[in-house]
Amino acid sequence: MLMEQFKTVKNSNEFILKEKGSEFIAKVCPVKSEQSALIELQNIRKKYFDATHHCFAYRINSGLSKFSDDGEPKGTAGVRILNALDHFNLYDVLLVVVRYFGGTKLGVGPLGKAYYNAAIGVLDDMNIIKLTLYQEIIITTDFSHINHIHRLVNQYSAIIIKSDFSNKSVFDCLIKPSFIDKFTNELTNLTNGQIIIEIKDEYNYR
Numbered sequence: 001m002l003m004e005q006f007k008t009v010k011n012s013n014e015f016i017l018k019e020k021g022s023e024f025i026a027k028v029c030p031v032k033s034e035q036s037a038l039i040e041l042q043n044i045r046k047k048y049f050d051a052t053h054h055c056f057a058y059r060i061n062s063g064l065s066k067f068s069d070d071g072e073p074k075g076t077a078g079v080r081i082l083n084a085l086d087h088f089n090l091y092d093v094l095l096v097v098v099r100y101f102g103g104t105k106l107g108v109g110p111l112g113k114a115y116y117n118a119a120i121g122v123l124d125d126m127n128i129i130k131l132t133l134y135q136e137i138i139i140t141t142d143f144s145h146i147n148h149i150h151r152l153v154n155q156y157s158a159i160i161i162k163s164d165f166s167n168k169s170v171f172d173c174l175i176k177p178s179f180i181d182k183f184t185n186e187l188t189n190l191t192n193g194q195i196i197i198e199i200k201d202e203y204n205y206r
Helices: 034-049 078-088 108-122 145-155 177-190
Strands: 006-009 013-019 024-028 052-058 064-070 093-102 128-141 157-162 169-175 196-205
Touching: 006 024, 013 108, 024 108, 034 052, 034 093, 052 078, 064 078, 064 093, 078 108, 093 108, 128 145, 128 177, 145 169, 145 177, 169 177, 177 196
Parallel strands: none
Antiparallel strands: 006 128, 013 024, 024 093, 052 064, 052 093, 128 169, 128 196, 157 169
């Protein structure tokens, strides 16, 4: 089930943490699905092919989340990176921490802290945005009802993405799914039923 609203990152970013000779390179990027997360992960693995570990976590707005320690002691890397995503309550995000081993073992506690701090470090400097779910509807009516449509569009914070006034007034709109029933009922009443409203099975985040 799609979330009505969630926070995510607007673009990619990088942060480098050095700890007792080891270098932790945190890479974060927005993703739209598990497939796109896996593609980005593969690209990062190729770029840092000579690294010791490529630990990661991703969380998708469908509720799916996965993480990997990639050979590090269990619980020291992947889950700590996921905890960083949880801390900022982010979705549709892939976060990878690439490690180049510096020759000195850190121990389980300090190692987990290093992965977490690297993940937090890259997210601290991110442009975090909030996206809202909209459903597409198409409204067709006479020109005399244009004012009603514009008033209700403003009232329900809907978005007109396209309009056509060739023969009739046709508005292609985005509206929050939770508002659709109220919006359509009120518009039908205001126009005395002289309106056609097509509710599409298409959703957009904005």
